[in-house]
Each structure stands twice: as C-alpha cells, then as structure tokens.
Amino acid sequence: VSDLNDLIIRYREFTRERDWExxxxxxSLILALVGEVGELAELFQWQPxxxxxxxxxxxxxxxxxxxxxxxxxLYVLRLADVMxxxxxxxxxxxxTAAEERFPIQEFTGRAPDKVRGS
Amino acid sequence: VSDLNDLIIRYREFTRERDWExxxxxxSLILALVGEVGELAELFQWQPxxxxxxxxxxxxxxxxxxxxxxxxxLYVLRLADVMxxxxxxxxxxxxTAAEERFPIQEFTGRAPDKVRGS
Amino acid sequence: VSDLNDLIIRYREFTRERDWExxxxxxSLILALVGEVGELAELFQWQPxxxxxxxxxxxxxxxxxxxxxxxxxLYVLRLADVMxxxxxxxxxxxxTAAEERFPIQEFTGRAPDKVRGS
Amino acid sequence: VSDLNDLIIRYREFTRERDWExxxxxxSLILALVGEVGELAELFQWQPxxxxxxxxxxxxxxxxxxxxxxxxxLYVLRLADVMxxxxxxxxxxxxTAAEERFPIQEFTGRAPDKVRGS
Numbered sequence: 001v002s003d004l005n006d007l008i009i010r011y012r013e014f015t016r017e018r019d020w021e022x023x024x025x026x027x028s029l030i031l032a033l034v035g036e037v038g039e040l041a042e043l044f045q046w047q048p049x050x051x052x053x054x055x056x057x058x059x060x061x062x063x064x065x066x067x068x069x070x071x072x073x074l075y076v077l078r079l080a081d082v083m084x085x086x087x088x089x090x091x092x093x094x095x096t097a098a099e100e101r102f103p104i105q106e107f108t109g110r111a112p113d114k115v116r117g118s
Numbered sequence: 119v120s121d122l123n124d125l126i127i128r129y130r131e132f133t134r135e136r137d138w139e140x141x142x143x144x145x146s147l148i149l150a151l152v153g154e155v156g157e158l159a160e161l162f163q164w165q166p167x168x169x170x171x172x173x174x175x176x177x178x179x180x181x182x183x184x185x186x187x188x189x190x191x192l193y194v195l196r197l198a199d200v201m202x203x204x205x206x207x208x209x210x211x212x213x214t215a216a217e218e219r220f221p222i223q224e225f226t227g228r229a230p231d232k233v234r235g236s
Numbered sequence: 237v238s239d240l241n242d243l244i245i246r247y248r249e250f251t252r253e254r255d256w257e258x259x260x261x262x263x264s265l266i267l268a269l270v271g272e273v274g275e276l277a278e279l280f281q282w283q284p285x286x287x288x289x290x291x292x293x294x295x296x297x298x299x300x301x302x303x304x305x306x307x308x309x310l311y312v313l314r315l316a317d318v319m320x321x322x323x324x325x326x327x328x329x330x331x332t333a334a335e336e337r338f339p340i341q342e343f344t345g346r347a348p349d350k351v352r353g354s
Numbered sequence: 355v356s357d358l359n360d361l362i363i364r365y366r367e368f369t370r371e372r373d374w375e376x377x378x379x380x381x382s383l384i385l386a387l388v389g390e391v392g393e394l395a396e397l398f399q400w401q402p403x404x405x406x407x408x409x410x411x412x413x414x415x416x417x418x419x420x421x422x423x424x425x426x427x428l429y430v431l432r433l434a435d436v437m438x439x440x441x442x443x444x445x446x447x448x449x450t451a452a453e454e455r456f457p458i459q460e461f462t463g464r465a466p467d468k469v470r471g472s
Contacts, residue, residue: 002121003206019227023282025170027162031281038274044145045267046465049403052143061469070209085184088121094188109137111400115415149399156392163385164347164377167285179351229282233297238357239442255463261406263398280381288379302439306448321420324357330424345373
C-alpha cells in the first residue's frame with residue numbers, strides 16, 4: 001500500500017471525470033502550485049520569529065496551513081503523474097544523496113551556506 | 119504502511135542527526151520550499167506550449183523535474199512534521215471537498231474561473 | 237526625478253507612520269512577495285496558451301494583473317529599501333550583463349536552455 | 355523622466371533585438387519571475403532571524419540579493435509591458451488604497467492578520 005499512490009490515483013480520477021486533463025500541462029500546474037505556495041507564505045509572513053510555540057497552539061493557523069500544504073501536495077502529485085515520475089522513489093533517492101552530501105561530522109549544527117555555496 | 123510517513127520519519131531523522139531542527143521553523147522552511155519551486159519553474163519557463171509530448175520524451179528534463187519535485191515534496195513533508203499536521207488525511211479531505219465544490223455536471227471541460235471567482 | 241525612488245520613499249513613509257518597520261525584515265518581506273506572486277500566478281494558471289490576444293482584451297484580467305504586479309513591485313522596492321540597495325542602478329547593470337551574456341548573433345530566436353544550462 | 359519607463363524600454367529593445375518576444379507570453383514570464391523569486395528566497399532561508407544587522411553588514415549577501423531583486427524587477431516590468439499596464443500609476447494607486455485600508459490609528463504597530471483576515 002502507498003498513500004502517495006492512492007492520492008495520485010484519486011486525483012487522476014477526479015481530473016478525468018471533469019475532463020480537466022486538457023488544463024493540466026506542466027506549466028499550468030506549476031502556476032497553480034505557485035498560487036498555493038503563495039497562500040501558505042501569506043499565512044506566515046507577519047508571524048513573529050522565535051514564537052513558533054505560539055504558532056503550534058494557534059488552531060486556526062494550523063487548520064489553514066494544513067489546507068494549503070494539502071493543496072501544494074496535491075499539485076506536486078499531479079505534476080509527477082502527468083510526467084510519469086515515480087515520486088516516492090525519487091524522494092528517497094534525494095534523501096540518500098543528501099545524507100552523502102552533508103556528512104554528519106561536517107554539518108552538525110551548521111546549515112548549508114546558500115550565499116557563498118557549500 | 120504509508121510511504122508519506124516513511125519519508126517524514128526518514129527526513130526527521132536526517133534533520134535530528136545534524137542538529138538542524140533549529141533551522142526548521144515554518145518561515146525558513148517555506149522560503150526553502152519557494153527556492154525549490156523556483157528551480158522547477160525555471161526548467162519549464164521557456165518550454166513551448168502545446169508540445170508536452172516533446173517534454174515527455176526529454177529524459178534530461180524529466181530527470182531534473184523529478185529532482186525538483188522531490189525537493190518540494192520533502193519540504194512539504196517537513197513542514198507538516200514540524201506543525202504536527204496529518205497530511206495524508208488532510209489531502210484526502212481536500213479532494214473530498216473539491217469533489218463537492220466542483221460538481222461533474224457543472225464543471226466538465228471547464229476550469230474554475232480564477233479571474234472572476236467561481 | 238525617479239519614479240522608482242518616489243515609490244520607495246512613499247512606501248517607507250507609509251511603513252513608518254504605522255510603525256511597521258518591525259515587521260519588514262527580509263525573510264518576512266520575501267514571504268509577502270511570494271504571496272503576491274502566487275496571486276498573479278493564480279490569475280493565469282488556467283488561461284489557455286496561444287490565446288494571449290484574448291487576454292489583452294479581457295479588462296478584468298488586466299485590472300487584476302495590474303493590481304498584483306503593483307503589489308509585487310512594492311514589496312521588491314521595500315526589500316531594496318531595507319537592504320539599502322540602489323535598485324535602479326543594479327537593474328541597469330543586470331541588463332548590461334545580459335547583453336554581453338546573450339550575444340544577438342548567437343541567441344536570435346533561441347531562448348537560453350535552462351534544462352541543460354547555457 | 356521615469357527610470358521605471360527607461361528600464362521597460364531598454365528591456366523591450368533587448369528582447370526585440372534577440373527576437374525573444376515569442377517566448378514572453380504572461381505564463382512563461384510568470385514562471386521566469388518565480389524562478390528569480392526562488393533564488394532570492396534561497397539566499398535568506400537559513401539566515402537566523404533577529405540578526406538583520408549582520409545581514410546588512412554581509413557584502414556578499416547584499417550583492418547577491420541586489421542581483422536577484424534586479425532580476426525580479428525586470429520580469430515585473432516586462433510583464434507590465436507585454437500587458438500594456440501603466441505600472442507606476444498602478445503602484446501609486448495601490449499605495450493610496452493601502453493608506454485608506456489601514457488607517458494609522460487602527461494599525462499602528464499591528465500587522466494585518468492574514469490568518470483570520472483583516
């Protein structure tokens with residue numbers, strides 16, 4: 001059983017029943033994904049930093065974040081589906097690559113430096 | 119078995135081993151997600167429309183899209199983890215809501231109108 | 237006279253009058269920018285490709301795009317302001333660099349290849 | 355004199371000389387904009403909060419942020435150009451609307467609540 005796959009198949013069926021495959025080319029789906037990422041960002045933009053405990057106790061924030069993360073996930077799965085990408089395998093391979101790229105000894109407590117590259 | 123959950127647990131462990139939880143507040147993770155969405159968008163920005171068949175036969179494009187979709191998925195799962203959101207359930211609930219919001223008879227072959235609202 | 241600078245100063249004053257400088261750190265402003273980019277993307281996600289003439293004759297689409305582009309511009313200017321970046325000069329320098337990086341003879345009618353790099 | 359307009363005209367000319375108008379439909383330009391926003395987000399994703407003074411003294415971070423903000427600005431201007439939008443006027447109108455929507459007395463020191471709406 002794979003819940004990623006169950007979601008992919010369910011969304012594929014949802015799309016087919018409405019004859020919406022015609023709208024689901026990669027560029028359009030990426031724009032839809034960007035729209036949902038924007039809604040997630042908006043929820044957090046003015047949240048004060050260093051008060052993540054408060055966020056974890058704000059049920060309305062969590063409810064809305066849960067909805068936006070779901071929308072993002074669904075578009076990611078739909079994109080993988082239309083491009084015929086085995087996403088679960090690919091994500092596991094990415095984690096394996098990250099484990100090698102960021103050795104524990106070298107990166108403990110230190111984030112990759114995105115400004116200078118690392 | 120849940121492959122979504124397996125990925126969440128594996129990524130959580132990866133983070134803990136490097137003492138990176140301190141970097142993984144929601145705002146920082148959303149910015150990291152945006153970075154990966156940007157890399158996906160870049161792959162497709164100049165792809166000609168109406169030639170999605172060509173895209174499906176471009177192994178290098180698919181390989182890179184697969185990597186970016188994986189990165190996006192992993193940050194989505196990490197965000198759900200740090201906010202303690204049951205993402206698989208939430209995404210299924212979203213699909214159920216979409217089935218009701220977009221009745222087949224009314225929306226067959228017609229995309230929601232995002233400009234005028236619908 | 238510089239209309240970019242006029243907008244920067246006007247937005248700075250708007251922020252100061254409301255004591256909002258405390259919210260305008262770079263990470264928060266980038267998330268706000270992402271929110272507005274998401275709203276722009278949403279307007280266009282299901283627009284059919286190859287029908288840009290129709291878009292140019294859709295006053296409601298143009299009105300809303302104009303609003304979202306304005307919001308994006310304002311956050312870009314605010315980010316430049318809080319980081320003390322001379323944006324007009326920097327953008328002109330970028331165009332000069334692009335002219336050298338993409339020689340006319342080599343790139344006429346050919347977009348940069350973002351998949352394979354170029 | 356308008357430096358916004360100077361940049362628009364210069365970028366338009368750059369595009370025309372390379373016969374790149376064919377690539378600059380709104381959906382493609384928005385994806386390109388998203389790519390640049392992603393690069394900006396990546397620069398700041400792991401920056402510690404509350405240390406914006408350090409950021410303002412990091413010349414390499416500022417140099418790269420300046421480049422990404424320029425790229426974003428240029429795509430925003432190009433989008434306004436292909437949609438024939440008077441962006442400087444629109445942005446000023448947006449600021450006027452914001453002044454009315456967020457009265458000083460009511461919003462001093464208080465950010466709009468994006469979670470519950472306000």
